[in-house]
Amino acid sequence: xxxxxxxxxxxxxxxxxxxxxxxxxxxxxxxxxxxxxxxxxxxxxxxxxxxxxxxxxxxxxxxxxxxxxxxxxxxxxxxxxxxxxxxxxxxxxxxxxxxxxxxxxxxxxxxxxxxxxxxxxxxxxxxxxxxxxxxxxxxxxxxxxxxxxxxxxxxxxxxxxxxxxxxxxxxxxxxxxxxxxxxxxxxxxxxxxxxxxxxxxxxxxxxxxxxxxxxxxxxxxxxxxxxxxxxxxxxxxxxxxxxxxxxxxxxxxxxxxxxxxxxxxxxxxxxxxxxxxxxxxxxxxxxxxxxxxxxxxxxxxxxxxxxxxxxxxxxxxxxxxxxxxxxxxxxxxxxxxxxxxxxxxxxxxxxxxxxxxxxxxxxxxxxxxxxxxxxxxxxxxxxxxxxxxxxxxxxxxxxxxxxxxxxxxxxxxxxxxxxxxxxxxxxxxxxxxxxxxxx
Amino acid sequence: xxxxxxxxxxxxxxxxxxxxxxxxxxxxxxxxxxxxxxxxxxxxxxxxxxxxxxxxxxxxxxxxxxxxxxxxxxxxxxxxxxxxxxxxxxxxxxxxxxxxxxxxxxxxxxxxxxxxxxxxxxxxxxxxxxxxxxxxxxxxxxxxxxxxxxxxxxxxxxxxxxxxxxxxxxxxxxxxxxxxxxxxxxxxxxxxxxxxxxxxxxxxxxxxxxxxxxxxxxxxxxxxxxxxxxxxxxxxxxxxxxxxxxxxxxxxxxxxxxxxxxxxxxxxxxxxxxxxxxxxxxxxxxxxxxxxxxxxxxxxxxxxxxxxxxxxxxxxxxxxxxxxxxxxxxxxxxxxxxxxxxxxxxxxxxxxxxxxxxxxxxxxxxxxxxxxxxxxxxxxxxxxxxxxxxxxxxxxxxxxxxxxxxxxxxxxxxxxxxxxxxxxxxxxxxxxxxxxxxx
Numbered sequence: 001x002x003x004x005x006x007x008x009x010x011x012x013x014x015x016x017x018x019x020x021x022x023x024x025x026x027x028x029x030x031x032x033x034x035x036x037x038x039x040x041x042x043x044x045x046x047x048x049x050x051x052x053x054x055x056x057x058x059x060x061x062x063x064x065x066x067x068x069x070x071x072x073x074x075x076x077x078x079x080x081x082x083x084x085x086x087x088x089x090x091x092x093x094x095x096x097x098x099x100x101x102x103x104x105x106x107x108x109x110x111x112x113x114x115x116x117x118x119x120x121x122x123x124x125x126x127x128x129x130x131x132x133x134x135x136x137x138x139x140x141x142x143x144x145x146x147x148x149x150x151x152x153x154x155x156x157x158x159x160x161x162x163x164x165x166x167x168x169x170x171x172x173x174x175x176x177x178x179x180x181x182x183x184x185x186x187x188x189x190x191x192x193x194x195x196x197x198x199x200x201x202x203x204x205x206x207x208x209x210x211x212x213x214x215x216x217x218x219x220x221x222x223x224x225x226x227x228x229x230x231x232x233x234x235x236x237x238x239x240x241x242x243x244x245x246x247x248x249x250x251x252x253x254x255x256x257x258x259x260x261x262x263x264x265x266x267x268x269x270x271x272x273x274x275x276x277x278x279x280x281x282x283x284x285x286x287x288x289x290x291x292x293x294x295x296x297x298x299x300x301x302x303x304x305x306x307x308x309x310x311x312x313x314x315x316x317x318x319x320x321x322x323x324x325x326x327x328x329x330x331x332x333x334x335x336x337x338x339x340x341x342x343x344x345x346x347x348x349x350x351x352x353x354x355x356x357x358x359x360x361x362x363x364x365x366x367x368x369x370x371x372x373x374x375x376x377x378x379x380x381x382x383x384x385x386x387x388x389x390x391x392x393x394x395x396x397x398x399x400x401x402x403x404x405x406x407x408x409x410x411x412x413x414x415x416x417x418x419x420x421x422x423x424x425x426x427x428x429x430x431x432x433x434x435x436x437x438x439x
Numbered sequence: 440x441x442x443x444x445x446x447x448x449x450x451x452x453x454x455x456x457x458x459x460x461x462x463x464x465x466x467x468x469x470x471x472x473x474x475x476x477x478x479x480x481x482x483x484x485x486x487x488x489x490x491x492x493x494x495x496x497x498x499x500x501x502x503x504x505x506x507x508x509x510x511x512x513x514x515x516x517x518x519x520x521x522x523x524x525x526x527x528x529x530x531x532x533x534x535x536x537x538x539x540x541x542x543x544x545x546x547x548x549x550x551x552x553x554x555x556x557x558x559x560x561x562x563x564x565x566x567x568x569x570x571x572x573x574x575x576x577x578x579x580x581x582x583x584x585x586x587x588x589x590x591x592x593x594x595x596x597x598x599x600x601x602x603x604x605x606x607x608x609x610x611x612x613x614x615x616x617x618x619x620x621x622x623x624x625x626x627x628x629x630x631x632x633x634x635x636x637x638x639x640x641x642x643x644x645x646x647x648x649x650x651x652x653x654x655x656x657x658x659x660x661x662x663x664x665x666x667x668x669x670x671x672x673x674x675x676x677x678x679x680x681x682x683x684x685x686x687x688x689x690x691x692x693x694x695x696x697x698x699x700x701x702x703x704x705x706x707x708x709x710x711x712x713x714x715x716x717x718x719x720x721x722x723x724x725x726x727x728x729x730x731x732x733x734x735x736x737x738x739x740x741x742x743x744x745x746x747x748x749x750x751x752x753x754x755x756x757x758x759x760x761x762x763x764x765x766x767x768x769x770x771x772x773x774x775x776x777x778x779x780x781x782x783x784x785x786x787x788x789x790x791x792x793x794x795x796x797x798x799x800x801x802x803x804x805x806x807x808x809x810x811x812x813x814x815x816x817x818x819x820x821x822x823x824x825x826x827x828x829x830x831x832x833x834x835x836x837x838x839x840x841x842x843x844x845x846x847x848x849x850x851x852x853x854x855x856x857x858x859x860x861x862x863x864x865x866x867x868x869x870x871x872x873x874x875x876x877x878x
Contacts (some may be wrong), residue, residue, distance in 0.1 A: 042643070091528070132571070133664055135607060139604055140608045147586070168575045169579045170574070202482070204481070204663055206663060223663055223666060227640045227669060228640060230666060230669045230670060231669060231761065234673030235809050236679070238673070238677055238757045239757065241681065241850075241852075242749050242754060243755075244750045250761070251754065251755070251763045252771070252775075256779065259775070259779050260782045263779065264782070264783055266750075267683045267746055267783055267787065268786065271746075274738065274739050274742045275794060277738035277742070278735050278738070280734055281736075281737070281738065282735045282804065285735065287752050288734050292727050295727050295731075295734040295737070296724065297717055298720070298738060299713065299717070299738070299741050299858055302741075303713045303716070303854065306745070307854075308702075310681050310850060313678060314678060314682075315678065315683070315690060316679045317677075318674055318678065319690035322674065324690045336691075336695070339695055340698050340699055344699060344702060344703055348706065348710050351707065354713060365721065410852050411681060411749060414743070415746075415854075416742060416746075
């Protein structure tokens with residue numbers, strides 16, 4: 001690095017941001033022109049905003065924290081160390097402070113934790129012209145986003161909703177209650193964000209009203225919050241599919257110790273389970289000693305089971321996350337996966353069979369009983385692939401049934417499970433067919 | 440099924456939809472009350488809409504196709520068989536027909552293919568009050584979504600943008616050019632949808648203007664389209680991570696033959712590559728014959744390499760998809776993964792070492808040279824895990840460098856690659872350390 005942070009423009013600062021220390025970030029940020037600094041601050045991740053804020057002087061901290069709408073401010077407070085939280089909430093103006101405190105009562109990953117309390121309100125007896133004038137007054141004060149105006153009664157219960165497009169298109173003298181939609185999609189305040197994102201995407205809505213148990217409207221969850229949620233949930237699912245705990249942070253932001261822990265825990269569990277293969281192999285030690293040729297196919301056998309199992313579990317986990325496959329579909333899944341697994345097993349068996357015959361013709365590698373060896377390999381492949389496919393597809397459903405996250409039946413986990421049973425299938429078939437000849 | 444489709448309500452029809460034939464779907468749909476049918480049709484996936492439409496009579500078909508805004512109509516036409524497309528486009532009213540034809544010139548997965556041509560326009564010299572009146576007139580005619588009004592000059596070039604919130608909050612007599620934002624984020628019409636979704640999510644914008652090569656504004660891509668894109672791309676990445684081609688359709692909608700093909704192609708490739716393990720094992724046949732105990736650890740060795748490789752590749756692929764890791768970061772990734780792999784390797788080595796000693800104490804399984812065997816296993820684990828981690832993390836970067844999709848370096852692919860090299864590492868270390876004793 002030849003440039004010092006204070007000489008940087010917003011674009012340059014953004015480029016070097018990941019490799020700067022906390023003080024360097026604060027220093028670079030402090031030297032940005034006011035206009036750029038606003039945009040820069042808003043474009044940072046909540047985590048970076050929180051870190052940066054704690055490096056700034058109190059006056060500056062107040063200015064930046066007040067730039068955030070209440071839902072983002074609440075997220076930011078949740079990112080901070082518990083001992084810093086109260087001080088930051090106290091920097092807010094009284095109205096926002098009340099809003100943020102209410103939002104902090106919710107979990108981060110439920111509807112209440114995602115919602116904004118600043119939605120547009122109208123009354124049912126207003127005309128369209130009056131409503132538009134009233135909304136312009138609300139916008140001047142505090143209103144985060146405008147897609148829908150919500151029609152509330154005196155008890156804050158939701159009676160209807162009118163989109164801005166409909167409001168704009170309607171004649172100015174019609175009363176709101178004639179324009180509003182009364183078939184409403186609402187969500188309860190404690191609904192999980194993953195369920196929420198599926199509803200928003202499915203319904204093609206831009207915002208969903210959040211109601212408390214008494215039916216009072218508390219806020220709106222908007223689709224731009226949900227895009228982040230969808231990315232986040234997909235990242236979690238992909239990382240779990242890779243056989244590790246979700247990182248919950250960008251790759252380079254995770255410290256080495258944390259990285260080793262998040263990956264190591266699963267690896268150790270898999271390693272200890274996989275030790276069963278050594279036990280299984282030891283069990284068939286005599287067969288291996290008599291026919292070493294059997295041992296040479298062990299990696300091929302177990303990887304075939306592992307690969308088909310990974311495919312099936314990945315497919316079913318994702319289909320469940322998207323709501324395409326539900327628990328009650330389990331029997332349809334079994335039938336489909338049985339047929340698919342059988343077809344895949346036969347394809348691999350034919351290739352394996354031909355491969356042994358060809359190698360035998362070229363190099364006479366497999367001795368006089370090569371045909372029997374080829375048959376053992378082919379039959380084992382059918383059995384192992386079929387077993388891998390059915391196990392891989394059922395495991396996510398079993399986990400869901402037990403109330404666990406199906407994403408935990410990751411590819412490596414399924415592969416490990418299928419490895420041990422694959423060995424048993426392979427050596428059992430060998431024992432049956434080769435007894436008296438090779439064994 | 441005891442009920443016939445015509446007796447169903449919209450909710451019931453939705454529930455049984457997946458298991459109905461095409462005619463049954465059309466029959467059930469035709470019997471819905473008009474209001475429910477509208478919502479029902481709009482809630483269907485584009486694929487289902489296209490199938491349903493072809494089952495209906497021409498008069499009905501016209502009614503439903505005209506319900507769709509131009510971007511959705513274009514998606515629908517793209518789902519149809521090429522020979523049906525012209526007939527469906529001809530059902531549209533002339534203005535929409537022209538819009539849809541323009542959209543059909545774009546690829547489905549680029550900005551032009553996602554955008555809507557119906558955006559809100561204002562002129563820079565209008566006052567805020569005039570702009571609101573003008574927008575109300577546009578809304579009455581044709582306007583799909585309202586978040587931003589775009590300020591265009593006579594050549595349709597974009598000069599600025601004003602959000603509805605700002606428009607509502609501004610005094611009525613101020614001219615638009617004083618209210619509008621002139622620092623614009625725009626995208627070119629051929630930008631890929633994945634890049635687009637990252638920009639929208641990062642910038643927290645609700646819509647992005649799409650410009651052609653001459654800088655003329657052609658349409659807007661809205662965030663609700665992007666939510667679908669994000670889900671779609673995540674599904675593709677997850678399915679590729681599971682070692683298969685992306686399905687491009689919901690699980691139960693894929694026919695058995697298609698399912699076998701999409702999974703079989705990769706499985707066969709992996710199977711044929713994995714045959715190298717049989718060759719490698721054959722190469723070490725003498726060692727195995729002399730010390731069968733070595734063979735018993737083969738599955739444990741190769742699965743450890745495979746699991747660590749899967750973790751590393753999954754992590755890097757996802758980080759690249761989210762823009763957290765770029766090609767030029769490769770050296771930082773190598774250093775991180777080297778350190779992580781070393782730590783993970785040592786952890787597994789210690790567990791493996793202790794396991795052999797304990798089993799030896801309990802059952803005397805490993806003979807007089809058990810200590811040497813334990814050392815071979817431990818050293819091999821460090822080497823294999825380190826190698827798996829570095830290979831797994833580098834492969835996605837190498838694929839990107841070659842212009843290929845990093846997601847193709849899936850967990851099973853990495854595992855297969857690491858299996859063969861893992862065997863070579865293991866048996867080479869065994870040869871070195873056990874020569875003269877066990878071997």
